[in-house]
Amino acid sequence: MKEQLAKIRAEALEALERTSLPAELDELRVRYLGKKGELTAVLKQMGSLSAEERPQMGALVNEVKASLESAIEAQAQRLESTAMEARLKLEAVDVTIPGKVHKQGHKHPMYIALDEIKEIFIGMGFTVLDGPEIELGELNFDRLNAEEGHPSRDWSDTFYFDTDEKVMLRSQTSPMQVRAMDSMELPIRIIAPGRVYRKDEVDATHSPMFHQVEGMVIDKNVTMADLKGTLNLLAEKLFGVGTVTRFRPHHFPFTEPSCEMDVQCHKCGGVGCPTCKGEGWIELLGAGMIHPRVLEMAGIDPNKWSGWAFGMGLERTAMRRFKIADLRLIFENDVRFLEQF
Numbered sequence: 001m002k003e004q005l006a007k008i009r010a011e012a013l014e015a016l017e018r019t020s021l022p023a024e025l026d027e028l029r030v031r032y033l034g035k036k037g038e039l040t041a042v043l044k045q046m047g048s049l050s051a052e053e054r055p056q057m058g059a060l061v062n063e064v065k066a067s068l069e070s071a072i073e074a075q076a077q078r079l080e081s082t083a084m085e086a087r088l089k090l091e092a093v094d095v096t097i098p099g100k101v102h103k104q105g106h107k108h109p110m111y112i113a114l115d116e117i118k119e120i121f122i123g124m125g126f127t128v129l130d131g132p133e134i135e136l137g138e139l140n141f142d143r144l145n146a147e148e149g150h151p152s153r154d155w156s157d158t159f160y161f162d163t164d165e166k167v168m169l170r171s172q173t174s175p176m177q178v179r180a181m182d183s184m185e186l187p188i189r190i191i192a193p194g195r196v197y198r199k200d201e202v203d204a205t206h207s208p209m210f211h212q213v214e215g216m217v218i219d220k221n222v223t224m225a226d227l228k229g230t231l232n233l234l235a236e237k238l239f240g241v242g243t244v245t246r247f248r249p250h251h252f253p254f255t256e257p258s259c260e261m262d263v264q265c266h267k268c269g270g271v272g273c274p275t276c277k278g279e280g281w282i283e284l285l286g287a288g289m290i291h292p293r294v295l296e297m298a299g300i301d302p303n304k305w306s307g308w309a310f311g312m313g314l315e316r317t318a319m320r321r322f323k324i325a326d327l328r329l330i331f332e333n334d335v336r337f338l339e340q341f
């Protein structure tokens with residue numbers, strides 16, 4: 001029996017050496033130490049021993065059992081730390097590997113200019129509105145006092161969705177004036193930037209889609225002086241102190257009186273050059289005092305309230321803001337151009 005025990009111990013220890021998985025350890029534990037294990041089998045033979053031999057053998061079996069238990073325990077710990085090391089190795093981060101450079105984009109210069117415009121108007125208490133590019137002809141024209149037969153309603157100018165001219169791509173941001181009047185409490189101070197669409201604007205320097213910023217104030221005792229003061233302040237904040245502007249009389253169906261505002265050309269300083277088409281001035285916006293009929297159609301009493309409005313070309317404003325010479329650069333999205341801002 002002694003030899004038997006020695007053999008069991010040697011075999012078990014050798015098998016233990018070869019284990020690499022926790023499950024294998026469990027198997028060995030069952031095989032050698034379990035109820036039906038090899039040591040139990042030896043114990044069962046003890047009945048055949050003499051009374052003197054029995055305690056000696058018992059002690060020996062216990063010793064073998066204890067040594068196998070501690071050997072299994074030690075191997076379990078070894079396997080665990082090997083597994084941990086392997087995992088750490090796998091998850092290791094090599095901080096010496098050069099990083100991957102992710103190029104970050106940035107805002108288009110026109111939208112940088114728009115952000116500045118928004119800041120300026122928000123600072124003066126205006127709310128920024130967003131509105132639909134697919135618009136009702138009623139809001140784009142009728143409610144703005146552009147009667148039937150007005151040239152801007154022409155099919156050659158306007159993208160209609162249907163033959164009865166009910167739905168269209170807005171040709172101006174001005175319908176946002178109507179949407180504001182219909183939905184907001186007086187007094188109103190809003191700007192509404194966005195895309196507009198016109199068929200007639202297709203050639204090398206024009207796009208069928210461009211951007212406008214609409215602005216509108218309705219309050220008590222609002223005058224043309226407020227309009228000029230506000231728009232001059234906008235020009236100074238956007239283009240710099242001392243920016244020269246001029247207001248020319250003009251006609252729009254929804255304002256009376258109406259005007260256009262120009263800023264002096266940044267390229268030539270007013271002398272005339274290709275950028276300003278020889279004019280010395282760059283036309284920036286149309287504006288005027290809101291026509292009493294437009295107020296009335298929105299249910300606003302023109303004897304109590306008055307207002308002014310403007311519609312600004314955003315591409316041109318951005319050109320002036322960043323001293324860009326050619327409008328096409330705004331649309332081409334040439335990275336060499338965009339990177340400069």
Ligand code: DAH
Nearest residue numbers: 172174286287288309310311
């Ligand atoms: N909607 C006009 C256009 O697209 C610009 C304009 C002129 C807007 C006068 C206004 C305004 O609000 O008062 O040409």
